[in-house]
Amino acid sequence: MNNAPWSLDGSLVSLDDYPLLKKYFSRHSQLRKRHIAQKSSSVWYRTIDKVRAEVVNQPKLLLQDMRSKINPVLEPGGYYPHHNLYYLVSDKWDLEVLGGLLLSRIAQAFVEAYSVRMRGGTLRFQAQYLKQIRVPDPDAIGVKLSNSLKRAFRARDIEAATSAAASAYGIDLVEYELEV
Known part of the structure; x- marks a missing residue:
């Protein structure tokens, strides 16, 4: 399973579309404590850097x-x-x-x-x-x-x-x- 929350086009995926990813991230409550998660609570699971698949x-x-x-x-x-x-x-x-x-x-x-x-x-x-x-x-x-x-x-x-x-x-x- 790929734990990166980015789609191939560079947009952030919706966790509702990826239930296993949502389950994985939800088991790690410390993710919600990160600065980037507190700054944008609706996308608490985003990483600081996007994964650029084309690279x-x-x-x-x-x-x-x-x-x-x-x-x-x-x-x-x-x-x-x-x-x-x-x-x-x-x-x-x-x-x-x-x-x-x-x-x-x-x-x-x-x-x-x-x-x-x-x-x-x-x-x-x-x-x-x-x-x-x-x-x-x-x-x-x-x-x-x-x-x-x-x-x-x-x-x-x-x-x-x-x-x-x-x-x-x-x-x-x-x-x-x-x-x-």
């Missing part, structure tokens, strides 16, 4: 919320990310090229500039910080550079990703204090 089969880059370093991972489709796992989908980007840019110290610097560093050096890679990462236009990245970013991403090579990303951004790593 399941799409390839996506996954980013774990709490890490010391950015670590994009390609998920080829078939899974739904949730619980502190952020995802990026795109019709325009080759996700391995974008993954190479995100693996770089340049993307790391964007997140470090905006995110709060927690105990132990952990950063939060939440949506509001990930949206601050600026990337070049994918059409402006040539085939050779795209291939370099892909290879770096596949090999998990941060140095190669950073070097290729610097070319894509047109920046000098020394000038931006990003050279190791």
Whole structure:
């Protein structure tokens, strides 16, 4: 049984149409104590985030919320990310090229500039910080550079990703204090 209260079109289901789901949710009285349930008592069973069913089969880059370093991972489709796992989908980007840019110290610097560093050096890679990462236009990245970013991403090579990303951004790593 799917315990998500969202239909495929993104609307909230009526529990009267799903008696087993209604029974399941009703057995968990703590659901009614949540802030979102008290805010809208008629739809007390709704989750904060909608489940977007169309994302399941799409390839996506996954980013774990709490890490010391950015670590994009390609998920080829078939899974739904949730619980502190952020995802990026795109019709325009080759996700391995974008993954190479995100693996770089340049993307790391964007997140470090905006995110709060927690105990132990952990950063939060939440949506509001990930949206601050600026990337070049994918059409402006040539085939050779795209291939370099892909290879770096596949090999998990941060140095190669950073070097290729610097070319894509047109920046000098020394000038931006990003050279190791």
